[in-house]
Amino acid sequence: MRAKVSCGGDGGMSKQVYTRQARSRMLILIIVDFLCMLLPYGFFLYRAEYVHGIRADALLVSYAILTACVYACRFVVKVYQQMVRFANAGSFLRMILADAAGALLYLLIDRLLLSYHLPITTVTSAAACGLLLVLLSRFIYQWLRKNSTLFNHAGTVSEPHVANKINVAIVGAGELGVLLARELMSNRNSRYHPYCFFDNDPRKIGSVVEGLRVYGPDNEAIALVASMPIQEIIIAIPDMTPAAQKSIFNRYKQTKAKVMLYDYPHNRLERTTDKRSIRDINIEDLLFRSSVALEDSRATEYYRDRVVMVTGAGGSIGSELCRQIAACNPKQLVMLDIYENGVYEVQQELRRHFPQLDLRTKIASVCDVERLEQVFDKYRPEILFHAAAHKHVPLMEHNCAEAIVNNVFGTWNTANAAEKFGVKRFVLVSTDKAVNPTNIMGATKRACEMIILSRSDSKTTDFVAVRFGNVLGSNGSVVPLFRRQIAEGGPVTITDRRVVRYFMTIPEASQLVLRTGSRAEKSEIFVLDMGEPVRILDLAENLISLSGFTPYVDMEIKEIGLRPGEKLYEELLCRTDLCTKTSDDRIFIEHAQTFTRAQVDQMLDEMRSGIAAHGQSDQAMRDMMMRLIPTYRMPEVVNATAEEAEEMRSSTSRTHIDMPAPAGIPS
Template identity: 40%
Template sequence: MSKKTNKTTTEDSYTGSRRHLQHWVIIAFYLIIYDIVAVNFSWFLGLLLRFDMRFSSIPQNYFNAFIKFAPFYTAFCVLIFYIFHLYNSLWRFASISELNRISAATVIATLFQIFGITFLFGRMPMSYYIIGCIVQFCLVTAVRFSFRYVSLERVRRTQNEKAIHNAMVIGAGAAGQMILRELKTSTESTARPCCIIDDNPNKWGRIMEGVPVVGGRENILENVEKYNIDQILFAIPSAHAKEKRDILNICKETQCELRSLPGTYQLVNGDVSLSKMKPVAVEDLLGREPIKVNMDEIFQYLKGKTILVTGGGGSIGSELCRQIASHNPKQLIIFDIYENNAYDIEQELKRKYKDLNLKVLIGSVRDSRRINMVFEQYHPDIVYHAAAHKHVPLMETSPNEAIKNNVIGTYKTAYAAMKYGVQRFVLISTDKAVNPTNIMGASKRLCEMVVQSMDAISKAGRIDLLPFLHAHMDKVIDGQLAGDPLDHMAADGMSAEDSVINIESIRNKDHKGTQYVAVRFGNVLGSNGSVIPLFRKQIEAGGPVTVTHPDIVRYFMTIPEAVSLVLQAGTYAWGGEIFVLDMGEAVKIDTLARNLIRLSGFEPDVDIQLEYTGLRPGEKLYEEKLMAEEGIKKTDNELIHIGKPIPFDTEVFLKQLEKLAKASYENSDHIVEMVEEIVTTFHPAGEHPCYDKRAN
């Protein structure tokens, strides 16, 4: 039964293919018949016109020459047309390429006519050659392009029936032309192009692809009303960020659906199409040029390295893994405590990078034994430390967890990096670490101090200064770090043997010591902790959209930008730096929310209400990128700067850190006060000038 079914399927497939083949062969046969008639009629018409359309006036020698040469010329034309693929082209998609082939074939055929008939039978009248050539070209072209014309007319009728949008295209350039052409020819399009906007006055009042260019950006609103526009397509991929923001800010006032081409690279690659247009995102309205990094430099730095990403399943961590995977690492290790996120990024990378040497491990950075096992087994060359608790209000109610996970977790990971000879350790920090008013920001400042301390100790070789922290030794005995094995095992489940680390084994590494750096940036659009996903959910639910304060401002960047900064920092690092991105102007969250409502097709305070809920615990009205004392230094990338580290006593800090760790594991009620003593720039909620006390 199965064999019979398979045989039937095969026969049906063959029959279908044969029918398809027969169809275009029949079309080709009809074209050959047409061409035979057309080429002979063309040259006979040239002879007839030469003698005033009177057949009796044609001299017999001219007519005999034409009749005798006709079979040779006809056969030659069919052969040339076949060679130039004029019988097997898809004429419904005919374009300049097909027209060029018809022209070339006609020129060759005409030369054959001129030299052939003249050599064999004598010279014919000059008008015979000219008229015959022109008429032949017109007839051969007309029948073939009629397929395209009929097809386009059918598509236009279908589009007019299907069209549900009146579209305005912004940009009368190459990208705009491609979009217009697809709007008018694609059967998938549901939009009818009605007008074009372009800021070049030379194009105003002219026509492109049958659509009028009606003016510049100042004419957008009036033409939206005039043509009843409900969809705007932004087709200027090369526009600067500020220019794009200004135009889109006008467009969003129209309540039309906004779509845009992502970038210039699509125009360069010829990859401009309706399918590539995406809804305008709120980041398009930020008005800052995207950060540019030297990808070749990053490629050379990452290629052939074993790279560990802690928190690799999170928003920043997963994007780090994506970009690292594209740079040919020797091995990529993803370390995360949350298995669902780790599984998702694992499956994505396996699908996209078949040859990637990928290892996904589950564990906590708070578990010293697990961290040490990972470093001992895989010996990473570079570590990107993205694992952290980042939610400000939640950490305010669980400050000990912020210290355990962020600070102690960073310390344990950084210690293992030094112990096992990692070349470079990159900490993911935040602008909330600058003059923090919440425990999350203060914990990230402590992480930066840990990194700076580790870098100083790595360069000085003073491993003996490192405290125990429920994971490492606080005493040096016979050239080895030692501690209380029972305390150690109680905290991390490690054996006494695991708690012994040989100092000389660290000092004698081939590398010149681990380089520790921190990378500080603002809020990341689209991340798990971003306000954007929250706003979208609130809009989908019909509102209200909640904003903490009408004057609250934040710096924003996209996830790819944040990750490119982290990767670039890895190439610039000498050790001890805090890298900072110039994120441009701060953005009001209230404005961000209103823009998002408009981009969703609603009117703020009319369709979707905004509510102000007051600043949450630990929140401040504005974030700062650098502490005033830090100063700033430029790098080769004009958007990446280095903050000069604030000096502090490393030995004193490490002793304070030891006490802080002990208190956090005891879940102390005084942990915030202890952090305030260590981080002198930490002003808990209500004590900082940028914290609005009226909000409470």
């Protein structure tokens, strides 16, 4: 153990101060090494006296000089700073090089300064044998540390018996798997005991690595699990593609053992600050696409030292935007939301993780023009992310007027304030439900996009919208619902076994929104590549399996029918005939229809009149929106021809785990 302290003086030099325990450890190592070298050095020097007739007093001088040279070189390369129990091949190589350099240094002194000269073979033999005994002492100590209880200190927890640990098989006998095995074996308090490796490499199958047998290939190894005392299986293969990861998971799930993953935490923003750990496989790991890289230096630099505002900051996307913006070191971050509890939680989190951040939290409604302008006037944001919206589809079908007021007029008010107070960049967070909408929520978001498109003539603000699909784990999404139903013992309810959706994780969606915010284009609709569509039925089956149950055996899956405004599929966002690819592989620009301010003003006037006259009638609101939004259609019309849609045809069971034929759902 050592501590570093800075010392004043010229150049601000620093030195290392070692604790008493560290000095004692190094002294013991030096003494042990001296004893190990004593016998071979003495033997070969005595042989030199007997064979070559060199005097004994001269040999003692040579012995002292050779020992000093070896120790000096070891200190130069810091051999004794390394704790023996954690020494690896690099540490041992440094010792070998140090001893070789020490022997050469002695020979140089011998030839230049001494009146007598030891034979080169004598010096190299003594140094080599002394080194072998020192290395042997290190190996014996490491073996004892790993396999004996002799080194348990009084007052510490003794090593649990293997019988009390969980026997695990490690998939992957490469560097990462071996590293995991070493970590588990060296940690006495680990709850896992590595039992064997599984690997497909024919060079490794049948061999022993770190004392563990390597079995394979996968199909044979899976059959062996039933005869082994294995309770859990840990996948330890680095940089797997999503397809490979799902394939391995599906294979080993057949063993009925719990399958875990040795990987970085999911949804991490920077790998460099995280450590690999054994964790459950999440549904996010089984999305059939490569995850979005969550580090973008250009976007980070764009938001540095700027005043950024996020509306709807307490929501799923808004809160994640705030987290990622905070990591960009903005000049000031203003969080605006009407729901105090959600934004309060985000505020407390950001204060813990970013204590130097200039964070301002304002409770306000985007429907309150006067209050909105007060906030804009006070903080003068340079960049604005508008994420405030009602987004729950079935709920908004029964609250149509409120959806229009909050989503459409809230966006209108915020856009007006942005122009009035000189916001440089306005980013609307939209949804794939705005594409040929079949519900009031999607229709209102399409109206919001029309507002953005009509602002191409703005001289103060660049307006853009970014459109993406469903976000895994967001408030009101299907994944938290499924997890809650599984925790309650089921059944897991799906609306229709044919339903397909595009999915993205919250950090991925937020990062891509930030990237679009940093781009130069204006009055455009950006669409995000969501990958392949996923069947909701597959998602439910996977979540049940990841929870340790067997679908249709331990947990029922029940169809309850489509909800109001719901269609069987969402539109493919990145169609090549409708979009232009940007320099970012995951971001496209839609060939959108343009609108003038006059057209949008007329649309909004009709909405105001309609709400004033028929705001209490949801059907009247739908009829009005269907007239004002030409692409808005009833879900029954769209669902009638859903099987012919490209999105339905391209959806595959790539996230599906082979299960018994469902009892309650026809195949």
